Amino acid sequence: PMMVQSIFWYVASPAIIQEIGGALHSQALTNFRPDGTIMAIFGLTFGYAAYMSEVYRAGIQSISRGQMEAARSLGMTYIQAMRYVILPQAVRVILPPVGNEFITLLKDTALVSAVAVPDLTRRGREFQASTFIIIETWVMVALIYLTMTLLATRLVSWVEKRSKYER
Known part of the structure; x- marks a missing residue:
């Protein structure tokens, strides 16, 4: 799950890098202290890269041999056939x-609030804690x-319509 991956990138990967730095006697790696935002970006990037690679693989394999x-x-x-035909x-x-x-990635950005990244969810939680305005805060965040999701959906729909062709 994306939450586990985010926590891994925030907690485990710096510890692993520091251990490697200790083994290599590297002061720079031993003192490695990454920013939470950078680790959240790594987590989302690597997590969604795996999903996207499967989507691309399946799309390419769906084309008849x-x-x-x-071609x-x-x-x-082979490269010309892939570029111009497949x-x-x-x-x-x-x-x-x-x-x-x-769109799922856009919604999963809320998960990075678990690893100390000030996203929209975290800002809503902070605002709610300081003002005690609970319902209105979460309605606004929602x-x-x-x-954002509706705008992304419209954008995706527009791109899909532009890519359609008549058979």
């Missing part, structure tokens, strides 16, 4: 799940997330 064979029989190299078709298959992952 006959397409590659036809190769026309004298194209990938343009795969992009149309890949766009909807990539858009969904982008509305901001809803607005």
